Amino acid sequence: MYADVSFSKIMQVLSLITLLSLGVILTLNLEMGFIGNTNLFNSLVKNNYEYLKYKSDLSGGGNAFLITGLLSTFKNDVEENSSPETANLVPVLLYHGILDKPDEKNVLLDNFKEQMFALKRAGWRTITIEELYKYIDKGEKLPDKSFLLTFDDGRKDSYYPVDPILKALDYNAVIFVISKYSLGQSSNYYLNKNELKEMLKSGRWEIQSHTKEGHSLYVMDQSGAQGHFYSDRLWLSDLNRLESEEEFTTRITRDFQESKDDLEKALDINIISFAYPFGDYGQNSVNFSKATKIVLNTITPIYPITFYQAWGEFTYNSASHKILVKRIEVAPDWDAQKFIEVINAGRNKELPFTDDLEKDNGWILRWGARSVEDNQLIIKSTEKSSSALIFLDGTQNWADYKFNAKVYTSKGEVITLIANYKDELNHDSCLFSTKYVRIERNINGTKKILVQRKGDSIFKGATRDLGIVTHDSQISCYIDNNLIVESKPLDTIKSSGGIGFKIWDPILNNSEIKIKSINVGPINS
């Protein structure tokens, strides 16, 4: 060896190499931040720094978070007090970007962190898309307090701020990406292929499909009005007509298929689910009433499980074999308390159930107005409505029960107690009015009067104890614990569903009741 390998020469060379590589890394970091690529500095330094910070926060560490964080990586400080019980219902949370500065649409990082920490401390655990699929489709058991965490659009700001939190909490998440953007040209907004691969490698992220082309608005009539890709027939300007049903079907089928194929090929993963852009699977269609049916028919063979944002429905999902999975879209103005209220409200309520109405236990308003004040639940119609409907979240699994409510009637013609509530189109009810007491059954929006008894049963300015009993498929109505009417057993299928109230008056803004207490007790057959 004709070489001078003195210490000083080696140190010189090493320091130069360090200097050069540091320069390169820092420059690339800048450049990649600029054109929006994987952020090397971020993934090497920032991510781990934040992870330690969160880890330390979780274990109650103060300013010396680097040390407490490091220490806590070796032991699990948080009591995993998840109960051995199995979950009756499973919530799916939806976020988009997680931001540092408010934009009125996305959740702030501080709030997101608080929300995740609150869930962790309350013993919640995340599940994978596969676990959710097995739960929904095959009814496989999940531990109580299981939830699926999802992010839509495949934005960079869904990944970078969130990942250290997931790592610290040992959580995982699903991100629904727009294949056209994430597999296409690099941008500084959407995650690119390399980033997605990195995410998959971490084991904390699952990638699923959000669409290929369907995240934009498209022209759907001659005037240029814009509609949704999957729910409206598009305007073919060169042919000067709307597309046919067949063209619509071909178009959406191709997009469903291509998005799945492209992602599977590029990332070597299985795509089993799809999140509808705008949460619209056809139900919001403007010009095509058959959209929902066609969408659900075409998507089923491609994606066994699909997601939408539910408003005015039970917030949790039950094991129902349904292809449509509901998600709770976390609003930017929810603080940690509001978030916990929403999460708790959706949980399965046990029978017997008493609501003293000190606080809102998850009454969901479909229309009209409601408030919880002075230990009363107040329901009103509004200036635009002749009626109001609310139901109680977390009751969708109930069956065979007696539902009693002490109701003070301020005004209005009909007070309705609802049982077996699945949605506004499917429920049973006892209607108490000035003219009759009636039992009605709504199936897919078709109203059927089962039995009716004439006579005034409503007492303006007075408080009455109204009751409805559902047992097997039989409904009966009570006033002050006296049986008024009773239906004959109808179906062989056992009814189930939650409780609710409806009020009605022929005049707008002329219904109001104040509910003082609610009792629901099980009926054993």
Next chain:
Amino acid sequence: MKWIVNRMPKKIISNDFKSRSGIKFILDTFGSWFVFFFIIYIILLIKAVTIRNIETNIFFAAYSIIITVYILSRFLLSYFHKSIPYNSNYEPSITFVVPAKNEEDNIKETIKRFGQVNYPKEKIEIIAINDGSTDNTLKEMQTAANEIRRKDMQIKIINWEINRGKRDGMAEGIKRAKNDIIIFVDSDSFIERDCVKHLVKYFSNLEVGAVSAHTDVYNRDTNLLTQMQAARYFIAFKVYKAAESIFGSVTCCPGCCSAYRTKYLRNVVDKWLSQKFLGVKCTFGDDRSLTNFIIKKYKAVYSPEAKAHTVVPDTFRKYFKQQQRWKKSWVRETFIASSFMWKKNPLAALSFYSYVFLAFSSSIVFFRAVIWHPYVTRAWPIAYLSGLFLMLLLHGMYYRIKVGKRAWFLAILSFWFHTILLIWQLPWAIVTIKDSRWGTR
């Protein structure tokens, strides 16, 4: 960065920068090195981006990465290269061997310089071979010989009426040499006085079979072409040979001035003389071929202090022919060397095979980058050409720092131009490897 400044002054002060004041000098040198490393930084940036997009084309990305690692590692290794000190207790006897054909302009000076070396006269023997020259070479030789003899030194002139070729001349020298070390000097090369001392000092190690001197370009200031070659020679020796020399595996001890151990040469001279490749007798690339025979068993090193100067082609036509000849012998000898280089030091072997891969891929890469890709995409091959230029600029900066402000930039520019112009020579050399028409100069 202090060290950079510290290790620089000696050479430059002694050459061009004597008159400069201290501070200005430091700024100037510091600035040059800064630019040098800034170029490396830019290159690394480009390569980092290449690595990120390596999936797009694995072969071309790999080529790009390997060539960068190869070139940068040459600079790095050459920085670690160390020569050994001269030991006056070890002074083996030497024989200069100079085969010459039609060299009436230079031969006298070449031989005269042998008489001026700093080495004990009684240990020097000179063998000059006139290989069928048709000009006054023999006469010039004899004039020089008389001068030599007047200094009581031994000189032998062998006169061949009919040209036999350089290899035969060298072989004749090997057979007739009486001394321990043979120093081959081209008839158009001139050695400096201390050249011999610094060549022979390496032979104290019995593993060493050959030593290459450092050769600069004598006619550097003739035109841009010779200036370009001057830069190229300087880098080829100071960086590339120095890097190879660390492991004693210099692949070519050039004919302009290299020393060999006579005993080792005698063992291979017959095989070397009758060397055939693909059934054709080898008539050029004698130096690379001889080195190959030696490094199979022994070490070949580079002595930066042993200095010689050589005359390089000053017209494009001559340069072009010389390059084509070199490429052919390179292909042949590399093919041969590939069969045993793996036994050498792992790093040396890795360097060697990397270079082989790069050399053979270069024309494919060039074709794709400069012809195919622009044809398909209708875009200028700016990335490739500027990348190539950046690499050469790095070499140019090194040359400028070490030698001083000459026409270094133009030299590099013309080197870049010639690289592009002559890129097809290698594939052409492979195709015409059996054709030895360009064998004689």
